[in-house]
Amino acid sequence: MQPAGAAHRAGRIVAAGIGLRRQLAYVILATATMVALAFLIPLALLVAQLAEERAVADAERQVAVVAAVLAITTQPAAVEEAIASDDLPVTVHGLAGVQLGASGHATVGDVTLARTSGDPLTGDVPGGMVYLEPIDIGKDAAPVVEVFLSDAVLSEGVHAAWAALTGVAVFLIVVSVAVGDRLARNLVRSADRLARASVALGEGDPDVRISPTGPRELAEAALAFNRMADRLAVLRTNEREMVADLSHRLRTPLTVIRLDLETLDRPVRSAREEDDRLRTVHRVRDAAEALEGEIDELIRATRAASVEPAPTAEVRCDAGEVVRQRMAFWSAVAGDQNRPCVIVGADAPAPVALPRPELAAALDAVLGNVFRYTPQGTPMEVAVSRRDGYVAVRVDDGGPGIADPDTAVRRGASGRGSTGLGLDIARRATVATGGTVSIDRARLGGASVVLLFGDPDAVRQERVPRQRRRSQR
Template sequence: MRRRLTLLVAATTCLVLIAFLVPLALLIRQVTEDRAISRANDVLQTIVPQVGTSDDAALALVVDGLPLPVSVFPPSGAVLGAAAERTPAVRLAQANGRSFTVSSDAGREIVVPVSGTDGTYVVRTVVPADRLTSGVVRSWLVLAGLGLALVLLGLVVADRLARNLIAPIADLSAVSHRLARAELSARASPSGPPEVREVATALNQLAGRIQDLLREEREQVADLSHRLRTPLTALRLEAESLRDEEEAARVTAAADGIERAVTAVIQQARRRAGERPATADATAVVTDRVAFWTVLAEDTDRQVRRELPSAPLPVALPADDLAAALDAVLGNVFAHTPDGTALAVSLVPRAGGGAVLTVSDAGPGFPTGALRRGSSGSGSTGLGLDIARRAAEAAGGALFLESAPGGGAQVRLELAAVKQLPPA
């Protein structure tokens, strides 16, 4: 936009200068020609009174002393002054007795007839072409330099004005991009023209409104999650009243897991924007969750093959989010494959840092649109894979749905490594 404004001003300035300087240049040329012809006429008029009243010898002396080459053609046929031939203009002037100016290759030919006692004399001179345009080129160069200086001055002024206009718009653009990156504390400084200041004020109000809406949404999610604690407490009490100690311990452990998930939801919902991203040891989280699901796999006659590293694998994702993503994927395996279907969990380092988590099974595979949020082919909510996808993308990675090598479905989550951040 800055370049376009500058080019617009430059084009406008050039058009104005052309409309002004071209006629001025032509006028200068015409004035120079008229001045040269006027001077020549003045010279001729100084000798007109002496033509016909002085003898030829005295007239020749006067003509030789003039600053211009002047020729006098008496009726006798001799030429006084500068040698010249009788041109058609001289003969015409001698015939009709009228003065006029004729353009020729040599310049401008001026003839003045004078009536004498013995006939008509013709006084003739030629103004050379270089005299007709003397100083014109220099004047044109001065005009061209003046025009160029005005164009450059216009460009400087236009660039200055464009910069003052573009700077607030660039600031608005930067703030908009920051808001798009979830930096909700970004605010624009109202400056520039009134329209731009109005847009900046509206953008700041929009950012504040977004913050208020997100704050209300987080509180509502936290309140809703907190309401689940009451039925969880009742479930734990019911589990403790079971006579079978093994069954009671398993139900209590499940209730504790649900309570931990509810607590994680509350903490995540009330997490402040802009805080330093949490990290987790993928090895520890995956090992813990696989152990939890292995118990259920034994009850449903499922064989679990695991490939887990012994060294820590730090990833840029909170432990609760990683556990929720893995639970969502494993929950899909148990919900959408028949009992006895084998599954495998693999966690390996990722090239460039991070980890790659792979969950595969020998089931029927994925239905169409499995990654579409809210879409499910078996009556579920359709949010499981979307939760895993958003967790992977939040960690700088991605989720891929593939076919397992031996048939069935395979989910691969790529998790980015933890970035080194400056001290807070």
């Protein structure tokens, strides 16, 4: 059902992308059309006006020809002959009381108004427009020359110009829509990739990333998505490592329980052995309570993994006090296994910038390895020292040692069938304070594991301690 649900969501994303692209195309089409009309309508009106002005200019030229004839002669016959010879579509009103030329279209009132005003006039008549201009010939009765401009003359070339403008507008709209559709396709493609990547990340693919393409805003969104995916991957890795580390801490009480249960199998032959058995039972009970506490801690840490921790004051503890507390627990187990156990320097103050449970977990991880991987009766020594700006907690044993120190501190690497997390837990605790873990040959003959923590009270330059050269054994 999950692939089908993912396919359904992908289908909805594709449909949404297509719908967005179509809406963008509509917006671009509407915008381009309005812009084209905003230019086309004024241009069309301007073309019609220019055609009318051109027709009026032609009428003025024709009137100028008649005016030249009237300047030479006012005889109606001569004027009629001149109009006919030049084939002028004009009419002369009021020359010797007759009408010469073509049949007139202007009314008597329009002719009288033009003669009285002395200025050219235009007027609308059925089928077109007339142009009237009085001619001053030096007599009381000035003739009026009429030129009839038909609708065809007034609109000559207008329709062709309108058709050309319409074609240009349609071409520009088509080009605008095509270019806009291509831009919308790139925009939708970038948004679609972002949506698909978000779905893939939500489906549990931590490796999905996006190439920042498209508009600047979507490119920034893609970069933000990649940063978020990287952050989620880091958080997931940290969460898994935290759960693994907390789970590894459960092995310490389990180790004690296993070792003590082995001693309970031995038969009791004296009152002293009965007392030892009772102490062992108490340790088993304490280890079970510790195991329950570690499980509670694991549950709390898992629930709080996604909660942003509130800023708190500096956390620190005394390494000597933690060593004394934990060795009181481990010394009893060492006594049952006949392990000589020595504690050195734990009485002096040794501050460490770690919570007490984390330092105890790091120490238990190292001590648990000693009890788990060395034979019973193997001596051990735990020492605490403070100098040169660092606090060192050293755990030595007389066992076979560690053959490959570099691999031993690598997370998940183990040559003895374990989880390989113990020394890595200790290493991470030391690194959190600016220290490190060093493995060398112990004076007792086995391994010497030194947990080096930064001293929070020391005033020193920032530096990373160099690990001592590890001996191969």
